[in-house]
Amino acid sequence: MPYEENTAPVLLQQHDGLAHITLNRPTQYNALSEEVLDALQDILDDLARDQALQCVVIQARGKAFCAGHDLKQMRSRPEHAYYLDLFQRCSRVMQSVQSLPVPVIARVQGLATAAGCQLVASCDLAVAAQSARFAVSGINVGLFCSTPAVALSRCVPPKAAMEMLMTGEFIDASRARELGLINHAVPDEQLDQAVHDLADRILAKSPVAVRAGKAMFHRQRSLPLEQAYDYASQIMAKNMMSDDACEGIDAFIQKRPAVFKGR
Missing domain, CATH: 1.10.12.10 (Lyase 2-enoyl-coa Hydratase, Chain  A, domain 2)
Structure with missing residues (x-):
């Protein structure tokens, strides 16, 4: 079914050992709402049991890869228990990405901020368009990106991670590659081909x-x-x-x- 006709928050397509997971809230910059987290968890749990699976690509529709948590939804329920449950659910999703038995590639366009940057860091590999930008920007609204810090600090050097976390400033794709947050930064028009080539190289292995x-x-x-x-x-x-x-x-x-x- 074409993406335009599917309103599910997350889409899954599989073919010949390769799975594409697509965040499908383009007008909300693919923010990780409760519905997105639940759908992602269900998909990841199913894929973990798929013995024919060889590689996974996580991608997104629209101008942004992922803008992090859905702040409007979060502010609608100002309860400590709710926030704790939400962040624990998100943490489980990130751990499920890493614990999938096959490599997971992030295909990144536009913005990857806060929990969106966390998702990139949680993937085994990442390819980004040159125009992509990354930040853990919670500090800008008075919220330290504690859970994103777990993935980020395991992916980039600690001083670089601390600077990103403490300033909330964006880095471009070239800098993200230098730090090890992503593997490749490619011209925007070559993004799909670069991801396809990387997946094919993995699919060719045992x-x-x-x-x-x-x-x-x-x-x-x-x-x-x-x-x-x-x-x-x-x-x-x-x-x-x-x-x-x-x-x-x-x-x-x-x-x-x-x-x-x-x-």
Whole structure:
């Protein structure tokens, strides 16, 4: 169904192992309302169980990627319990993005602010249009972006993260790339092609290796060095026993293309 005919707050399209999740509130700059968070969580939960999934792209309709939380909706319920529940729900969505068993690519156009910037930082990879801008701007309205700080501080150097959080100032796509918030900043008209090319490069790899690699990468970051190496050794030994690894190594030795089957 064309996007114009679908009023769901979040859309999902899947084809050949690739899923596109589309934020669908363009006139509200794709703000993360309660409805958007609930829809995102449902989609992420379903995708986590999809054994055929190989890669996910999170994108958005309209002029902005995501303007963060829906401030008007938030102000309509000035209750501590409501705010705590809201931020915990958003935090669960962000953790679900990271815990998906396959790589997640953010396709960023326009603005990515506050929780929108948090969403970019929570994705494994990110490609942005040169005109995109990023900020954690809650400080400008008297609200420190505490939950976005969790993802941001794990993605960019701490002093750079602190400057963004304390000033609320925007950075452009080139600076975001320098800091490691995004992988690539490309001309606006090349954004779709750049995302497509990156996804294709992942889809061409062994599904077994990709899934093992994503889970291993995030877990080892939280471990002390010796434990990280022990854990990585166990994962790599298990990966070596897979059909895909045997096929890939044999193909390399025999100088032929590998045919991966996801086992």
